[in-house]
Amino acid sequence: MDMTQAIILTIMTAATPLLLAAIGELVVERSGVLNLGVEGMMIMGAVAAFAIAQLTGSAGLGAIGGLVAGMLFSLLFGFLTLTLVANQVATGLALTILGLGLSGMIGEAFIGLPGLKLAAVEIPLLSDIPFFGRILFAQDPIFYTSIVAVIGVSWFLFRSRAGLRLRAIGDNHSSAHALGIKVVRTRYLAVMFGGACAGLAGAHLSIVYTPQWVENMTAGRGWIALALVVFASWRPGRALIGAYLFGAVSIGQLFAQSRGIGIPSQLLSALPYLATIAVLVIISLNRRMTLINTPASLGKSFVPER
Amino acid sequence: MRIELKKRDGISTLFAILSPFVALGLTLIAGVILFIALGKDPVAALYSFFIEPLTEIWSLHELAIKAAPLILIAVGLSVCYRSNNWNIGAEGQFIIGAMAGSILPVVFHGWQSPLVLPLMIVFAMIGGAAYAAIPAFLKARLNTNEILTSLMLVYVAQLFLDWTVRGPWRNPEGFNFPETRNFHDYAVLPRIIETGKTHWGFGFALIAALVLWFIMRRTLKGFEITVLGQSARAGRFAGFSDKKMVYFAFLVSGALAGLAGLSEVSGSIGQLRPVISPGYGFTAIIVAFLGRLNPLGIVAAGLVLALTYLGGEAAQISIGITDKVTRLFQGLLLFFVLGCDTLIHYRIRLVFGAAQKGSAA
Numbered sequence: 034m035d036m037t038q039a040i041i042l043t044i045m046t047a048a049t050p051l052l053l054a055a056i057g058e059l060v061v062e063r064s065g066v067l068n069l070g071v072e073g074m075m076i077m078g079a080v081a082a083f084a085i086a087q088l089t090g091s092a093g094l095g096a097i098g099g100l101v102a103g104m105l106f107s108l109l110f111g112f113l114t115l116t117l118v119a120n121q122v123a124t125g126l127a128l129t130i131l132g133l134g135l136s137g138m139i140g141e142a143f144i145g146l147p148g149l150k151l152a153a154v155e156i157p158l159l160s161d162i163p164f165f166g167r168i169l170f171a172q173d174p175i176f177y178t179s180i181v182a183v184i185g186v187s188w189f190l191f192r193s194r195a196g197l198r199l200r201a202i203g204d205n206h207s208s209a210h211a212l213g214i215k216v217v218r219t220r221y222l223a224v225m226f227g228g229a230c231a232g233l234a235g236a237h238l239s240i241v242y243t244p245q246w247v248e249n250m251t252a253g254r255g256w257i258a259l260a261l262v263v264f265a266s267w268r269p270g271r272a273l274i275g276a277y278l279f280g281a282v283s284i285g286q287l288f289a290q291s292r293g294i295g296i297p298s299q300l301l302s303a304l305p306y307l308a309t310i311a312v313l314v315i316i317s318l319n320r321r322m323t324l325i326n327t328p329a330s331l332g333k334s335f336v337p338e339r
Numbered sequence: 340m341r342i343e344l345k346k347r348d349g350i351s352t353l354f355a356i357l358s359p360f361v362a363l364g365l366t367l368i369a370g371v372i373l374f375i376a377l378g379k380d381p382v383a384a385l386y387s388f389f390i391e392p393l394t395e396i397w398s399l400h401e402l403a404i405k406a407a408p409l410i411l412i413a414v415g416l417s418v419c420y421r422s423n424n425w426n427i428g429a430e431g432q433f434i435i436g437a438m439a440g441s442i443l444p445v446v447f448h449g450w451q452s453p454l455v456l457p458l459m460i461v462f463a464m465i466g467g468a469a470y471a472a473i474p475a476f477l478k479a480r481l482n483t484n485e486i487l488t489s490l491m492l493v494y495v496a497q498l499f500l501d502w503t504v505r506g507p508w509r510n511p512e513g514f515n516f517p518e519t520r521n522f523h524d525y526a527v528l529p530r531i532i533e534t535g536k537t538h539w540g541f542g543f544a545l546i547a548a549l550v551l552w553f554i555m556r557r558t559l560k561g562f563e564i565t566v567l568g569q570s571a572r573a574g575r576f577a578g579f580s581d582k583k584m585v586y587f588a589f590l591v592s593g594a595l596a597g598l599a600g601l602s603e604v605s606g607s608i609g610q611l612r613p614v615i616s617p618g619y620g621f622t623a624i625i626v627a628f629l630g631r632l633n634p635l636g637i638v639a640a641g642l643v644l645a646l647t648y649l650g651g652e653a654a655q656i657s658i659g660i661t662d663k664v665t666r667l668f669q670g671l672l673l674f675f676v677l678g679c680d681t682l683i684h685y686r687i688r689l690v691f692g693a694a695q696k697g698s699a700a
C-alpha cells in the first residue's frame with residue numbers, strides 16, 4: 034500500500050462516523066425535528082459498543098449493540114419532544130448531558146482496557162482493482178453501511194412515497210396532518226433512525242477508529258455532524274462531501290502535529306472546530322439557498338388536534 | 340395505552356410552581372433505583388449525596404462557592420433563552436472572561452494597587468461579552484446558527500487557555516508546571532465574612548439575580564425580551580428590534596459568564612490552570628431551566644445543582660461510588676424538568692384501549 038492510499042484511508046476512517054451521524058440527523062431534520070442530542074447518542078453508542086464487544090468477545094455484536102443503544106437513547110428524546118411536546122433544543126441538550134454522564138459511569142470499568150477491532154471485510158474481486166480496490170472495497174462493515182446509508186437515504190427522501198410524506202411533515206406538519214399523514218409516528222421513526230445512525234457512528238469510534246474507551250471520546254463530533262447537516266443543506270450527497278472534507282481537515286491537523294511544524298498543537302487541534310464555524314458562515318452567506326432548503330417546521334412542536 | 344395532551348386555557352399556576360419540585364422528586368426516585376442497581380444502600384447513598392454536605396458550616400461555604408458561577412451564568416442564559424437566543428457556549432465565555440481578567444495579575448504582576456481588582460472585573464466582563472459577541476454578530480448579520488457557533492467556540496476557548504497556560508503565561512518560577520503565577524493579594528477576590536471561605540462571587544451572583552429579576556419584571560426591556568422570544572414577528576410590530584435583542588442577550592450573558600470565570604479564578608483557584616471549570620457553563624443550562632428562567636428561581640436552582648457537585652465528591656469518599664453519578668443526576672434532572680413543564684401548558688390524559696380511527700386515516 035502506498036502513501037497516498039494510506040492517507041486516503043485514514044481520512045475515510047475519520048470521516049465515517051461524521052457521515053453516519055450526519056445522515057441520521059439529516060433524516061430527523063427533514064421530518065421537522067431538531068435533535069441536538071447527537072453527541073449524547075453517539076457517546077452512548079461508543080460505550081455500548083465497547084462494553085458489548087468486551088463482554089461477548091465479538092466486535093460485530095459490539096457494533097450492533099452501539100446501534101441499538103443509540104436508538105433506545107433517542108427514544109427518550111422522542112418521548113419528551115413528540116409525546117410531551119417539550120422544547121426540542123433544550124431536550125437535545127439534556128440528551129447530550131445525560132449521555133456524557135451515563136457513558137462516563139458505564140465506561141469507568143473499561144478505561145485502559147485494550148479494545149477489540151472490527152475486522153475489515155475484503156470484497157472478492159472488487160478489492161483487487163488497482164489503487165481503488167484497497168480504498169473502497171477492503172474496509173470495515175461500518176464504512177460500507179455509511180455509504181449504503183447515503184444512497185439509501187437519497188433514494189428514500191427523493192424517490193419514495195414514504196420519503197415524500199416525511200418531507201411534507203417537515204415542511205408543514207399541520208397540512209400533513211390534515212392530509213391524514215401520521216405526523217407523530219413518522220417523526221418517532223425518523224428520530225429512531227437518527228439514533229441508530231448516531232449509535233453506530235459512536236461504535237465506529239470505539240471499535241474501529243481508536244479501539245479503546247476514553248471518556249468524552251466523541252470530542253464534539255456529534256456537534257460537527259449537526260453542522261454538516263446545515264452545510265449539506267439537508268441533501269445526503271452533500272453530507273458525504275462535507276464529511277470527507279472534515280475528515281481531511283482532522284487528519285491533516287494530526288499529520289501536521291506529528292511532523293511538529295512549529296504551529297502550536299492546540300491551534301491545530303482547534304482547526305476542525307474553527308472550520309465548522311467557517312463552513313456555517315459560508316453557508317449562511319447564501320441566505321436564499323438556506324431558506325429554500327431548511328425544513329419549514331424544523332424545531333417546532335406539533336400537538337395533534339382532536 | 341396512549342398519552343394525549345389537551346391544551347389548557349391558560350397556564351397552570353399550580354404546576355408552574357410545582358414542576359421543579361416534581362422533577363427533583365423524580366430525580367431522587369431515579370437515584371434510589373440507580374443506587375440499588377449499583378448494590379449500595381440507597382438511604383445511606385442519598386444521605387451522603389444530598390444531606391451530608393448541608394450539615395457542616397464549611398461545606399455550606401463550599402456550596403455557596405460552587406453555586407456562585409452557576410447562578411451568574413444561568414441568570415445571563417435566562418435572558419438568552421427567554422428571548423429565543425440559544426447561547427450554549429457559556430463555558431467558553433467563562434474561560435475567555437477568566438483569561439481577560441487575569442491579564443493584570445499575570446502579565447503585569449508588578450503593578451500592585453487597589454485598582455487592580457476592579458479593573459480585572461471590568462476586563463473579565465468585557466472579555467466574556469466580546470467572546471459572546473462572535474456568535475451574536477454571526478446570527479444577527481448572517482443568520483448563522485448560534486447554537487453550533489457558540490458551542491464550537493467552547494472547544495476553541497479551552498484549547499486557547501491550554502496553550503496560554505503552557506506557553507506564554509506559564510509561571511517562570513513554577514518548575515515547569517502548566518500554571519500561571521499565583522495572583523497577588525490585590526488580585527484576590529475578598530471573602531464576604533471573615534470566618535468562612537465564601538468570596539464575593541456569591542455576592543455578585545445574588546446582585547445579578549436581583550438586578551435581572553427587576554429588569555425582567557418591572558421594565559420595558561423585560562417585556563421586550565419576552566415578546567421577542569415568543570414571537571419575533573409580534574415584537575417587530577411593537578417596534579422592538581430582534582437583531583438588537585440578539586446582541587443584548589448575548590452580551591449580557593457573555594459578560595456574566597466572564598464575571599463568573601473571574602470569580603472562580605480570583606476567588607477560588609488563585610491562578611490560571613489548563614482546566615478551570617468542571618463544566619459550569621453546561622450545568623448552568625440545567626440551572627436556568629430548573630429555575631424556570633426566572634432569576635430568583637435560578638438562585639435556588641443554582642444551590643441545588645451546586646449540591647450535586649458536593650454530593651458527588653462526598654459520596655465518592657463515603658460510599659465509594661464514582662463521581663460520574665453527579666453528571667448523570669444533572670442530566671436526569673434536566674430531563675424531568677423539561678417533561679414536567681409540559682404539565683404547565685397541557686393536561687395529560689392516558690387513553691386506554693385501541694386508538695380511535697380518524698376519518699382521514
